[in-house]
Amino acid sequence: MHNNITTILKAIADPTRREIFHALVISATALPITQISDQFEISRQGITKHLKTLENAGLIRINTNGRERYCYADTHPLKEVNQWLKTYEEFWDDTLDNLNTYLDKS
C-alpha cells in the first residue's frame, strides 16, 4: 500500500475503478469479488486487477472469509487528494481575473 498522491490519483483516474469504488462506498455491506464483477461487462480477472490497484492506493480493503474475499471502500486516502486540491483552492475564484489581467497587459 503506497498511498502516495500519484498512486491515489492514478487509481481514481480510471472510470471503471471510480465505478467500482463508488459501488463499494454506497453499498452498505462488503462485497465479494464475483458480486462486484457481476455488475460490470469486463471479466472477473479484469475486475481483480482494478481491485488490486484500488487496494494499492488504500482505497479499498479486502478481507478473506473462506473462499470468498470481501471488499470494502476506505475513503481516507481521498483526504490526501483534497489536501493537494486545497493548495489551489485560493486561486479558483481569481484565476480568470489573473488571466484577464494578463490579457490586458499584452
Place this chain on the structure above:
Amino acid sequence: MHNNITTILKAIADPTRREIFHALVISATALPITQISDQFEISRQGITKHLKTLENAGLIRINTNGRERYCYADTHPLKEVNQWLKTYEEFWDDTLDNLNTYLDKS
C-alpha cells in the same frame, strides 16, 4: 478541451504534470515553453506533450505572442475534482467505523 473528470484526473495523475502545473500557478507571470522546460530534466518535446495534456484538461491556457507561446494555469477544472471528492467527504470520518462494524459482525 474535453474537461471531463477522467481527462482532468489523468492530467494531474502524472507527477511531472503536477510539477509543471504548480510552477505555472505560483508563477506571477505566464511562461513561454522553453522557460518551463528549462526547469525540468526531460526534453522540450516531452514538456510540450505534457502541456498539451494539461491544455486538453483545461488546466492551462496557451497564448501565442510572436514566436513565443505563453502558458498560464487555470485552476477552474479542479473544481470538478473537488465536486467528485465531496461526494465521499461524508464518509471520510466514519469509513473506519463502518469497517469496524463489519469486522465485529464477521
Place this chain on the structure above:
DNA sequence: CAAATAGGCAACCAAAAAGTTGCTTATTAA
C-alpha cells in the same frame, strides 16, 4: 465424496502513455 463455486496465477495482447531524436518553420536580433 463429487460437483460446483470463488478466486488466484501467469501468459499473452493491443492500445496508450511517456519520452526521445531529427528536421522544419517562423520570428527576432545582430
Place this chain on the structure above:
DNA sequence: TTAATAAGCAACTTTTTGGTTGCCTATTTG
C-alpha cells in the same frame, strides 16, 4: 540579411495499462 531562437511536426522506442484466456487451487454444498 544572416544567425540565433522558439517551437511544431513526425517517426520511433519503451513501458505501462487495461483487458483477455486458460488452467489450477481451495472451499463449499448436495
